[in-house]
Amino acid sequence: MTPLRRIAVIGNSLPRRCGIATYTTDLKNAISIARPDLEACIVAMTDRGQTYDYPPAVAFQIRDNNIEDYIRAADFLNAGQFDTVCLQHEFGIFGGEAGAHILVLLSRLAMPVVTTFHTVLDKPSPAQRTVMERIVDASSKVVVMAHKGRELLRDVYLVPDDKIEVIPHGIPDVAFVEPDAAKARLGFEQKSVILTFGLLSPNKGIDVMIDAMPSILRRCENAVYVVLGATHPNLVRSEGEAYREGLMARVRELGIDDHVVFLDRFADLATLLEFISMCDVYVTPYLNEAQMTSGTLAYSFGMGKPVVSTPYWHARELLADECGVLVPFGDAAAIGSEIANLLTDAARRQAMSRRAYAASRTMTWERVAERYAAVFENARQGHRLKVFVRSDVGAQEPRSPAPPDMQIGYFLSMCDDVGLFQHAVHSVPDRAHGYCVDDNARALLLACALNGPGERPLPDVLTTRFAAFVQHAWNPDTRQFRNFMGFDRTWLEDRGSEDSHGRTLWALGEAARRDASPARRLWAAALFAQALSIAESFRSPRAWAFMLLGLDAYCAVAPDDVHAREVRHSLADRLMSCLASVETPDWIWFEEGLAYENARLPQALILTGMATQMPQYLDAGLRSLRWLMTQQTSAAGYFRPVGTTGFGEQRQPPRAFDQQPVEATATIAACLAAWRGDGDAEWKAMAMRAFAWFLGRNDLSVALVDPITGSCRDGLHPDRANENRGGESVVCYLLGLAEMRQLARAHSLMTKPAPLRAVGA
Structure with missing residues (x-):
C-alpha cells in the first residue's frame, strides 16, 4: 500500500476561540511537523452568524447549520483523494438535533474516518445515542483521551474494544522550570x-x-x-x-x-x-x-x-x-x-x-502525532466499503432485527367514509386537499397485502371504501381514471395522469388475485380488463411499469386473456427498448435522468421475466436495479433515496434531498423480487437497508415512523424531517413493513441462516 499522502482534520479551528479549535489546530500542526511528507489540512466548523480569518491550513469551512455545506465538504474531500479524515467530535459544534448534520458528511465519504470523541456521555439522550452510534458505524477507528472513555464506549455504546484507541491529550514539549x-x-x-x-x-x-x-x-x-x-x-x-x-x-x-x-x-x-x-x-x-x-x-x-x-x-x-x-x-x-x-x-x-x-512525557504533541499517524495507517489498511457478499459455499442469509408489529391506528385515522385523505398537517388529516385515486389505489394494495398469512386483514368495510373510490374514479366517457377529488366529493378533473391510471390498474390486478372477497375479486378483474385497452397508448415508462405489475397479478388469475398477455409483452418490450437506447457502461437506466419510484421499472421487468420465462427481461431488470442501488447507497452503506431536487436532471448523480418514503418502499419490493429472481442473498440485505431508512438509518439519523401508531413522516429535508404524515407516506411504510414481515415469516420456516459476512465491517 502506498504511504499516506493527504489527511484532513474536521473540527473547529483557530482563530475561533474554544478548546476544540485549539486542539484541532495543534493536532494538525503536530502531524505536519512529525510527518513533513504528509499533507494535512483542516475542514473548519463555523458557528452560526460568525466569520473568522482562517489561516491557509483551513482548506474548507462548513457553516454548522447549512446542510449543503456538509455535502460540499464531502465532495471536496472525495475529489481531493484524501487518504484519511480525522473527525473531532464534540456535542454543540455541528448542526441538527444532537449534531446529526455531521452524518450527512460522513455518509458520503469514500475514505476511512478516524473519530476523536472529546465527550462520551454515560447517559445520552436518545438522539445523542443515535448520533454517537452512527458516527461509530461510519468510523474505522475511534479515539478517546482517557481510559474512562474506552470503558463507556464499550459498556454504554457496545463499541468493540479493538475499534477503540486511547491517545492522551497532547501537550507542548517544554523544559521543566521553576516559577x-x-x-x-x-x-x-x-x-x-x-x-x-x-x-x-x-x-x-x-x-x-x-x-x-x-x-x-x-x-x-x-x-x-x-x-x-x-x-x-x-x-x-x-x-x-x-x-x-x-x-x-x-x-x-x-x-x-x-x-x-x-x-x-x-x-x-x-x-x-x-x-x-x-x-x-x-x-x-x-x-x-x-x-x-x-x-x-x-x-x-x-x-x-x-x-x-x-x-x-x-x-x-x-x-x-x-x-x-x-x-x-x-x-x-x-x-x-x-x-x-x-x-x-x-x-x-x-x-x-x-x-x-515525568509522567507527562508520553503526552507531548510529537508522541501524540506519531500515534495518530499509526492509527491512520491502520484504519486505511482495514478500510472497506461495507459490501455484503455471498460465501464461496453458497448464499448466506442476512440477519436483521425482527420488523415492528403491524400497527394501523394512524392509517385508520387518515380515512373517512370516502377513502384515504391525501395529506395531513402534522398528524391531523388535511381536508383542504381532499383525496386522490393514487393513494386510494395504494390503500387497496395494502388491503391485499394484509390478507396474507400472519397479518390481520383490514376491516372489510374499509377495503370496500377503497374499491368504491376506484370504481367512482373510473370515467366511462374518457375511459380513464380521474385522480383528484375535493373534500366535497367533487372531481377536480375528467382524467388523471398516465401514472395514476397505471397505478390504479396495478391495484386492480392485485385485488383480482388477493382480495378477501370473491365478489370484489370478480369486480377488480372486470374493471382491470375494461381499463387496460386505452393504457396501451400511454407514453410514460412508469405507467408501463405500474401496468406490468398489475398484469403480473391479473394474468395469474386470467391466463386465457390473450389481449392481456399481448399487452404485457408489448409494455415489457417498450421498457427494453428504452433501456437499449439510453444505456451506457456508466448509466444503466431507462431514461436520461432519475425521478420518482425508480425501482418500479426494474421490478416490473423482473416479475415479467419470471412469469413469462423470458430471461432477457429478468436480466435487464436485475442489471438496471443493481446499477440503481449503486446510486441509492451511501459510502457508509446506508440506503439513500434519490432526492426530489434532482428530478429532471440528465445523467447526473442523484441529489440527496428531499427523500421520500415512496422510494424506500419501491426499493424494498424490487430487491425482494430480484432475490426471488436469482437467489442472490445480497438483494435481501439491500431490502433490509432500504427498510431501515424508515427506522432511522438515514442521512439525518432520524426515525420517520412511530411504531406504536404506524404513522410515517413525509420524508427528509436537508436539515430536518417533514413533520406532516400524509396518506401516501403511511401506506408506503405499511406496504414496506408487510414485505419485511413476510420475509421474516419465510425465514422462520427455514433452517436458521448462517450469519452474513460483511467485508470491512
Whole structure:
C-alpha cells in the first residue's frame, strides 16, 4: 500500500476561540511537523452568524447549520483523494438535533474516518445515542483521551474494544522550570500564584475557587488567584459579560480585590505557557464529573505543575499516583485547605511537580502525532466499503432485527367514509386537499397485502371504501381514471395522469388475485380488463411499469386473456427498448435522468421475466436495479433515496434531498423480487437497508415512523424531517413493513441462516 499522502482534520479551528479549535489546530500542526511528507489540512466548523480569518491550513469551512455545506465538504474531500479524515467530535459544534448534520458528511465519504470523541456521555439522550452510534458505524477507528472513555464506549455504546484507541491529550514539549523567572516577567514577584485558564463559563467552578480564597489567605497571605481567559463566546452572545461581572462582584463582596486577578484575553500559546510557568498551583474546580477531556489540565500537568482538581473523569485518571490532589465537587473549604497545604509545603509541592512532569512525557504533541499517524495507517489498511457478499459455499442469509408489529391506528385515522385523505398537517388529516385515486389505489394494495398469512386483514368495510373510490374514479366517457377529488366529493378533473391510471390498474390486478372477497375479486378483474385497452397508448415508462405489475397479478388469475398477455409483452418490450437506447457502461437506466419510484421499472421487468420465462427481461431488470442501488447507497452503506431536487436532471448523480418514503418502499419490493429472481442473498440485505431508512438509518439519523401508531413522516429535508404524515407516506411504510414481515415469516420456516459476512465491517 502506498504511504499516506493527504489527511484532513474536521473540527473547529483557530482563530475561533474554544478548546476544540485549539486542539484541532495543534493536532494538525503536530502531524505536519512529525510527518513533513504528509499533507494535512483542516475542514473548519463555523458557528452560526460568525466569520473568522482562517489561516491557509483551513482548506474548507462548513457553516454548522447549512446542510449543503456538509455535502460540499464531502465532495471536496472525495475529489481531493484524501487518504484519511480525522473527525473531532464534540456535542454543540455541528448542526441538527444532537449534531446529526455531521452524518450527512460522513455518509458520503469514500475514505476511512478516524473519530476523536472529546465527550462520551454515560447517559445520552436518545438522539445523542443515535448520533454517537452512527458516527461509530461510519468510523474505522475511534479515539478517546482517557481510559474512562474506552470503558463507556464499550459498556454504554457496545463499541468493540479493538475499534477503540486511547491517545492522551497532547501537550507542548517544554523544559521543566521553576516559577520565579516567569513571575518576575509578569509582575507577580514574591507572590504565591494559583492559576486557572480557559474560557469562562459557569460549569468551570470559578465561583467556588473565589469562595475558597479567604481561607487560603489566612494561611498564605501573599496568595494570588489569576483567572486567565476570555468569557466563552456563546455565553457572551447570550448574556454578555454578566457571568464575569458576577464573579468580580463576589470578589469585592469578600474583600479580596487585591488577591484575585481577572485577565480577560484569549491567550496565544506563548503567553499561555508563560503564565503556566509562573504558577505555583494550578486549579480546575469544574462542577461536572462527566468531563472526558480537559486541555487546560493536560497543559498544566505537562509543565509539571501541582494540580488541585475536582474528580471529573480526566482528572481522576491523570492525577493518580500522587501526581495531583482531588477534592469534592463544589466544596470551597476542601479546595482552600488543599491549596493552602501545597502553598505552605514547598517540599511536597516540588515532589508533586517532578512526578507530574515525568509522567507527562508520553503526552507531548510529537508522541501524540506519531500515534495518530499509526492509527491512520491502520484504519486505511482495514478500510472497506461495507459490501455484503455471498460465501464461496453458497448464499448466506442476512440477519436483521425482527420488523415492528403491524400497527394501523394512524392509517385508520387518515380515512373517512370516502377513502384515504391525501395529506395531513402534522398528524391531523388535511381536508383542504381532499383525496386522490393514487393513494386510494395504494390503500387497496395494502388491503391485499394484509390478507396474507400472519397479518390481520383490514376491516372489510374499509377495503370496500377503497374499491368504491376506484370504481367512482373510473370515467366511462374518457375511459380513464380521474385522480383528484375535493373534500366535497367533487372531481377536480375528467382524467388523471398516465401514472395514476397505471397505478390504479396495478391495484386492480392485485385485488383480482388477493382480495378477501370473491365478489370484489370478480369486480377488480372486470374493471382491470375494461381499463387496460386505452393504457396501451400511454407514453410514460412508469405507467408501463405500474401496468406490468398489475398484469403480473391479473394474468395469474386470467391466463386465457390473450389481449392481456399481448399487452404485457408489448409494455415489457417498450421498457427494453428504452433501456437499449439510453444505456451506457456508466448509466444503466431507462431514461436520461432519475425521478420518482425508480425501482418500479426494474421490478416490473423482473416479475415479467419470471412469469413469462423470458430471461432477457429478468436480466435487464436485475442489471438496471443493481446499477440503481449503486446510486441509492451511501459510502457508509446506508440506503439513500434519490432526492426530489434532482428530478429532471440528465445523467447526473442523484441529489440527496428531499427523500421520500415512496422510494424506500419501491426499493424494498424490487430487491425482494430480484432475490426471488436469482437467489442472490445480497438483494435481501439491500431490502433490509432500504427498510431501515424508515427506522432511522438515514442521512439525518432520524426515525420517520412511530411504531406504536404506524404513522410515517413525509420524508427528509436537508436539515430536518417533514413533520406532516400524509396518506401516501403511511401506506408506503405499511406496504414496506408487510414485505419485511413476510420475509421474516419465510425465514422462520427455514433452517436458521448462517450469519452474513460483511467485508470491512
